[in-house]
Amino acid sequence: MSGVSSMIHPANPSVRRTLLVWLSVGILAGIVFAGSMIYMQVREQANQLFDYQMKQLVASLPAQSYAPLIPTRPELSNMQEDIIIQIWDSQGLRIYHSHDTSALPQRAELGFSNFSAHGTTWRVYSAQLGDTIVQVAQPLSARLELAARLALKTVAPLLLILPFLAALIWFAVGRSLSAVQRAATDVQSRDAGALTPISEAGVPQEVQPLTRALNELLQRLDISIQAQRNFIADAAHELKTPLTALKLQILLAERAGEGPQREEAFADLKQGLERAIHLVQQLLTLARQEPGAVEQVPQVVDMQALVRAATGDFAMAANDKEIDLGVQADTPAQIMGHPDGIRILLNNLLDNAIRYSPRGSAVDVSLLADADTVSLCVQDNGPGIPEGDLSRVFDRFYRVPGSQSKGTGLGLAIVRQIAEAHRAEVVLTNTGKGLLVRVVFGRELLPAAG
CATH class of the missing domain: 1.10.287 (Helix Hairpins)
Incomplete structure (x- = not known):
């Protein structure tokens, strides 16, 4: 058994490792997908919330005219996070701006719009309040950063439990495959003659x-x-x-x-x-003719030519007993099989027929074919076989009690074995004037014409 064990290639994949890798990758991909979906949803909600906030901010401002005001935030240090406000009077004069240096457009487009300047994209809301135009802007990066933080906080616990899930998978798969390992140990410990069934106790359904x-x-x-x-x-x-x-x-x-x-x-x-x-x-x-004894490739067998050749080989043996050996093989017929095996099958049938037929009688060989089957028939004029022995004559070395022949008892056993190899059926019938042996071959394995 050590030789068999050494044939297991060390590079063969482990079921446990494969499941662990694929399940871990699948869970991680699911977490990433869930995080992406959460990020997009939070971003959408953040956009709605901040847009509402900008509208409320504009609505909270008074509607009367302003006198020019000094900017409240002259520095530009936090423009990536701050909300910027600009106000124009009815003459188009900017009378207020929250930052000294503004990156916003100098003309207001009422409603919401996006504007890019200096590598930053701004979300801008403009509205008319009385004689003034108010413009409020916020960088989109602030919204995206908030959405990313919220999404990360949501999926972070899932990422933290991934190692625990991997350990659980490793343990569960190992426990499930322990029965397989026991079965392998059972097989390894056997000798060549121990062919009792392998126990399926505890074996997973997928391995059964x-x-x-x-x-x-x-x-x-x-x-x-x-x-x-x-x-x-x-x-x-x-x-x-x-x-x-x-x-x-x-x-x-x-x-x-x-x-x-x-x-x-x-x-x-x-x-x-x-x-x-x-x-x-x-x-x-x-x-x-034992199954697997000799590897043979099936080929198209011309049954008409094979029957005529085989009966010709037995013509001298039939003449020695003054037996009329007749052949009726006028219909061309082909099957898929092994020509040598079918020739041996027919030789045994002819040998038995001539052996058991009395001197001066006849043996008839016929070949019948239809769309689905090809039948090889051999009719002799012998004593036939008792009905009780028809099923036993295919056993090796079995001879019908009282038979005068000195045969080996292997002829019909060989016939049956070759027929089974060709998935053919052998039928024995006592016709009253002798024994009729009919071998029926199927034609379903023939290659398509053309």
Whole structure:
């Protein structure tokens, strides 16, 4: 398990750190956004308040004419904060100004307006009072500064609690992921044969799909390993019998005298050797067709050409038993699959059909196609299969009781395994004159024409 642990890249992101960073950034962004909104609202309210104040200030002044007055604030030191007042008489003569040096325009525009001078923007309000024009101005920077101070005071507490929120997030995420760490420790402490499910106790809901997927994988591995163990045990048992028979036949051939007795002994030895070779070949074929044993890329399979080629290969075996091997494959048909696997499937069906059909009978191979499926059918003239055994003949090394054939019991197991790899269905039917095997392939995986 240490090798597996060493494969964890140190640069892989931490869930806790990632959540902390993103949540902290999100909270900070929310605080900044809230501060901006508060600032804009306070600025709007400050503008309304100060505008009202300027109007009230003008309204509080007397409406009679003024004599020229001396400025009350000759210095310009606080003009960025002060309110400036100017008054003109009916002749346009400025009779009062609150600051000795004024940056305001010399002509009044009644109502509210904005005016920029010397890098400062002023909010100006002008009104006519009797024979005089009164102009009141205030720098906008004073209003903006007040709005910023109020907004900062509002969001400052939120900024102060941000570190506490980060600590809380760090603790909460760590506590939530502790169950994941326990599950990882459980897996690390197991040996290769421990395939029991991982406990989901305390695992967060967001992580449960991962643990369930791992448990399903462990279950599939357990089933696969158990199937392999059964296969090895069955194969060892099945190989033991022909090998023991070969050993006995070798002893008999050594002891046989000259003439017919010796020839018969060597004929039996040859037949036993052929059965052993056939069994080994079937075992190797079955192993190669196991899921994941060999990586193959699906391709378009011309079923018409494949059926004709396969039946041609069995023509000599059919002639030896005087069996009429017929082929009906006039309709072009294509599927997506593995040509070698489908060829092995058809070879096993033909081998069984010829093996179980009596001498002088017939075996018919047909290819049927429609818009959705392609059906490969093999009809023999053999004894068929008892109804109670139709579902069991697909099991490895299973032979129908009372069968006279010396087969390995692997042919239909190989057929089913290849069919499952192609998501095809295998249907066995006793027709009264023999066994009909129908393999139905889907055509949904074919590439689009053109």
